[in-house]
Amino acid sequence: xxxxxxxxxxxxxxxxxxxxxxxxxxxxxxxxxxxxxxxxxxxxxxxxxxxxxxxxxxxxxxxxxxxxxxxxxxxxxxxxxxxxxxxxxxxxxxxxxxxxxxxxxxxxxxxxxxxxxxxxxxxxxxxxxxxxxxxxxxxxxxxxxxxxxxxxxxxxxxxxxxxxxxxxxxxxxxxxxxxxxxxxxxxxxxxxxxxxxxxxxxxxxxxxxxxxxxxxxxxxxxxxxxxxxxxxxxxxxxxxxxxxxxxxxxxxxxxxxx
Numbered sequence: 001x002x003x004x005x006x007x008x009x010x011x012x013x014x015x016x017x018x019x020x021x022x023x024x025x026x027x028x029x030x031x032x033x034x035x036x037x038x039x040x041x042x043x044x045x046x047x048x049x050x051x052x053x054x055x056x057x058x059x060x061x062x063x064x065x066x067x068x069x070x071x072x073x074x075x076x077x078x079x080x081x082x083x084x085x086x087x088x089x090x091x092x093x094x095x096x097x098x099x100x101x102x103x104x105x106x107x108x109x110x111x112x113x114x115x116x117x118x119x120x121x122x123x124x125x126x127x128x129x130x131x132x133x134x135x136x137x138x139x140x141x142x143x144x145x146x147x148x149x150x151x152x153x154x155x156x157x158x159x160x161x162x163x164x165x166x167x168x169x170x171x172x173x174x175x176x177x178x179x180x181x182x183x184x185x186x187x188x189x190x191x192x193x194x195x196x197x198x199x200x201x202x203x204x205x206x207x208x209x210x211x212x213x214x215x216x217x218x219x220x221x222x223x224x225x226x227x228x229x230x231x232x233x234x235x236x237x238x239x240x241x242x243x244x245x246x247x248x249x250x251x252x253x254x255x256x257x258x
Contacts, residue, residue: 019095019096020094020096021094022094022095022096023092023093023094023095024089024093024095024098024126024128025093025128026086026087026088026089026093027085027086027087027129027130027131027134027135028085028086028089028126028127028128028129029083029084029085029086029126029127029128029129029135029138030083030084030086030098030099030102030124030125030126030127031081031082031083031084031124031125031126031127032081032082032083032084032102032103032106032122032123032124033080033081033082033122033123033124034080034081034120034121034122035120035121035122035123036121037080037120040116040118040120041053047153047157048153048154048156048157049153049195049196049199052114053114054077054198054203056110056113056114057077057080057082057110057203058077058203058205058232059109059113060106060109060110060113061075061077061082061106061205062205062230062232063109063112063113064084064102064105064106064109065205065207065230066230068101068102068105069090070084070086070089070090070102071086071087071088072084072085072086073085073086073087073206073207073251073252073253074204074205074206074207074248074251074252075204075205075206076139076142076143076202076203076204077202077203077204077205078142078143078145078146078149078201078202078203079146079149079153081142082106082122083138083139083142084102085129085135085252087252095126098124098126099123099124099125099126100124102122102124103121103122103123103124106122107119107120107121107122110122132248132249132252132253135248135252136239136245136248139239139248140238140239140240140244142202143201143202143236143238143239143240146200146201146202147200147201148178150192150195150199150200151178151181151182151192152173152181154181154185154190154192154195155173155176155181155184155185156169156170156173157169158181158184158185158188158190159172159173159184161188162188197234197235197236198234198235198236201236201237201238202236203232203233203234203236204232204233204236204247204251205230205231205232205233206230206231206233206251207228207229207230207231208228208229208230208231208251209226209227209228210226210227210228210229211224211225211226211227212224212225212226212227233247
């Protein structure tokens with residue numbers, strides 16, 4: 001086969017990649033979700049929440065910050081969901097690249113951190129945002145979902161502990177209002193308002209800026225340099241509160257929230 005024919009075949013194959021050039025313009029959020037994690041999380045993990053699993057998620061995200069080549073401003077985690085906020089992205093914003101690389105990296109990091117023997121997978125999707133206010137509103141919504149997930153998780157396993165099968169517990173839970181789930185659990189000694197905050201409100205991973213004193217040998221002077229460290233915040237306020245708003249503004253830059 002001649003070089004010209006090879007080039008012609010390559011171009012023909014490239015033309016079939018009809019979604020390859022679809023791009024997203026930052027700022028944006030990439031949300032990754034664990035796929036079929038209920039199957040993966042065997043009896044070695046506590047139900048409805050397991051701190052080792054949560055720490056594994058947080059560690060995998062910290063590794064993403066450090067080694068993926070991406071530059072997220074923050075990541076919000078609850079259950080098996082991870083939300084990354086970006087002001088800039090690589091690959092010229094190509095959606096196929098962003099989704100596949102982020103999901104693949106997370107699956108690899110999470111497998112390493114928790115030493116899984118079975119393969120795990122994440123899917124990913126892109127959510128466009130226009131401003132810091134959009135980011136704040138999005139995080140408020142996801143934190144509300146974390147609370148709903150918290151109620152349902154405790155309700156589901158509480159019903160099983162009462163003797164229902166998995167199928168019957170799922171069916172019964174669908175017919176219950178949040179207040180009924182609260183009441184049922186309270187009768188059994190579980191107060192949902194007193195569970196660990198990370199279960200109710202999620203976890204934030206971010207780069208925290210700090211100043212460090214140093215020395216410039218060429219100028220023979222003391223200097224102050226800016227450094228960043230990865231922090232995990234497990235005791236979150238409600239994002240819709242003044243404290244929560246101030247926290248997000250601090251992490252993504254005050255200029256990004258008007």
